[in-house]
Amino acid sequence: MAIQYKRILLKVSGEALSGPKGTGFDEETIASICAGIKAAHDLGTQIAIVVGGGNFWRGRSSGKMDRMDADKIGMLATVMNALAVKDALHQQGVDAVVMTSSFMPQVAECFTSDKAIAALESGKIVVFGGGTGNPIFSTDTASALRALEISADAMFKATMVDGVYDKDPHKYPDAVRYDTLTFTRVLDERLAVMDSTAATLCRDNGLPILVFDLGQPANIAKACEGEMVGTLVKE
Numbered sequence: 001m002a003i004q005y006k007r008i009l010l011k012v013s014g015e016a017l018s019g020p021k022g023t024g025f026d027e028e029t030i031a032s033i034c035a036g037i038k039a040a041h042d043l044g045t046q047i048a049i050v051v052g053g054g055n056f057w058r059g060r061s062s063g064k065m066d067r068m069d070a071d072k073i074g075m076l077a078t079v080m081n082a083l084a085v086k087d088a089l090h091q092q093g094v095d096a097v098v099m100t101s102s103f104m105p106q107v108a109e110c111f112t113s114d115k116a117i118a119a120l121e122s123g124k125i126v127v128f129g130g131g132t133g134n135p136i137f138s139t140d141t142a143s144a145l146r147a148l149e150i151s152a153d154a155m156f157k158a159t160m161v162d163g164v165y166d167k168d169p170h171k172y173p174d175a176v177r178y179d180t181l182t183f184t185r186v187l188d189e190r191l192a193v194m195d196s197t198a199a200t201l202c203r204d205n206g207l208p209i210l211v212f213d214l215g216q217p218a219n220i221a222k223a224c225e226g227e228m229v230g231t232l233v234k235e
Helices: 014-021 027-042 067-091 113-121 139-149 183-188 196-205 218-224
Strands: 007-012 046-051 096-100 125-129 154-159 209-213 230-233
Touching (some): 007 027, 007 139, 014 027, 014 067, 027 067, 027 218, 046 067, 046 113, 067 096, 096 113, 113 139, 139 154, 139 196, 183 196, 209 218
Parallel strands (some): 154 209
């Protein structure tokens, strides 16, 4: 089957890497996620990844700490996660490289769109760490920004639910899942897809988002082939 998406930006939450532990790394969970990424990569899809940092740190839960410092700690947490994902991909025989938003040459290469695109076209998976490199902005916004910078066909947002609902499906058994949505509706109804900055960025630049369940890593390859596995958001 021909792939529908030639190049994607995959957003993976930090919490997803912690598995049942709820914090830090769970090696079995990371290996499973990376196996799903490898399967999609083997189809011929070029894959870039943004990883969150919530398995180590959440700036908004930092109490009285200065917001700028708290967000910087969060950015460093995403770099740790990016290195872990790259290593797990290497263990599965996939060539991958980490690029960071801030200059830290002893850790990883610094991001530029040209270098990232060249790496993708050479067959490497590129893992972006450090968010946008600025406080305040979420990793959702970093994902949208990087997706646009590398000219991705779509942004895949891998979550712990199988799509977007009209209300929290964990709390309300009658919650209804959407197959498709517009960004305008997401913003107007404040649906829990991503923060409004990221949603606006995607809407204004025509970048579609597919929201699906990462609990089944095979969904990544299925989505690349065009199978409907979650909720597609586009204007």
